[in-house]
Amino acid sequence: MVISQNRYSLFEGLNAKRKPGDDESSVVKHKAGRKRRGWSMGRYPFLTWARKYLDSVGNGYAPTTVAEMGRRYRRMDQDLRALFDSRKLSTTNPEKITADDILAYVTDLKRKGMRESGILHNLGPLNGLLAYAGNPAVTVFKQKYRSFMPKKRTMRYPPLEENALKMILAKAEQVKESDWKRLKAYALVLLALSTGLRNKEIRACKVTDLDLSKREIVAEHVKGEATYGQARTIAIRPEAIGTMNKYLKVRSVKVAEKCPNNLALFPALRDSEDGYYSSNGIRMMKSLVETEIGIKFDLRACRRTYGQMAVDEGLDLDSVSVLMGHNTTKTTETYYCRKRPETAIREAQNIWMQGKSLPGAKTPIIDFKNEVTGYA
Helix, strand or coil: CCCCCCCCHHHCCCCECCCCCCCCCCECCCCCCCCCCCCCCCCCHHHHHHHHHHHHHHHHCCHHHHHHHHHHHHHHHHHHHHHHHCCCCCCCCCCCCCHHHHHHHHHHHHHCCCCHHHHHHHHHHHHHHHHHCCCCHHHHHHHHCHHHCCCCCCCCCCCCCHHHHHHHHHHHHHCCCCCHHHHHHHHHHHHHHHHCCCHHHHHCCEHHHEECCCCEEEECCCCCCCCCCCCEEEECCHHHHHHHHHHHHHHHHHHHHHCCCCCECCECCCCCCCCECCHHHHHHHHHHHHHHHCCCCCHHHHHHHHHHHHHHCCCCHHHHHHHHCCCCHHHHHHHCCCCCHHHHHHHHHHHHHCCCCCCCCCCHHHHCCCCCCCCC
């Protein structure tokens, strides 16, 4: 039998009506039924739009940033679909999400105990995605529901306590060269404390970036390296030099044995081609130190500690800001370190006790005849 090439034959199925012996298909062409709609985004419209958005902005961000945005969008998709299934959301399509849907999403995040800073971190990427889809819902939400909008609170978290620093230094000195795993963990934490390097900067460092003779390290792959970030050279605090020398000695042997082409300062030693740790691998190494000293901390605490110790020792804030890779001292002072009140009091008393103050000197603001608004 000759198979017909009629254009309807590919769609034959239960709706086809044929008579015995017919060679041509007889699909009912204009059968009444559901009207065909436009192009569908599929079951997961949010993720479809997210992929398109990341493809469009990918070149403007570092690969790690794009990967983190992808993870954030996947978490959002799960939360939004759960709200949609419980009828608290009208849609998960970024083109059609409304300000009321954003309110439901924010309310759900608050119910789950997410901090306001975390909610703001979610609203930023969500706004970017929706704006890409031509939807101003986040902007409308900010105007319509001002009282529900999370407040941006600037908080400077504390550095590590002095007893934690002492324990880390003491444990590091006790580590033997034969204990490679512990030596690597303590070298990593001490490097973070003595340079203020970020997680990404530490794991991307090459062994050639470190110069212990000059007590310097180069951070080449910095935050925002594809846009605003710039490579920088950092001064290393003296406390880390001994442990780092011991670590480099053992590292050269380990690398030569397993993967001689590995240039990572902290090599994963998987093979000669890929020897850099992931962010999670760095955190797992740090957890070994946490377990031994009995104190939980993160590398950002080490970064704050580096800045705070430098300020406490008299280094001016501008220099500390440069070492930490900040564009302005405002970021350094707001989030990382500032002169402690007791330090300011001690410095003031030292100046006054040395007779450096001017007896009878007048304060211009106080002696000004006219009222100064806002002065108290």
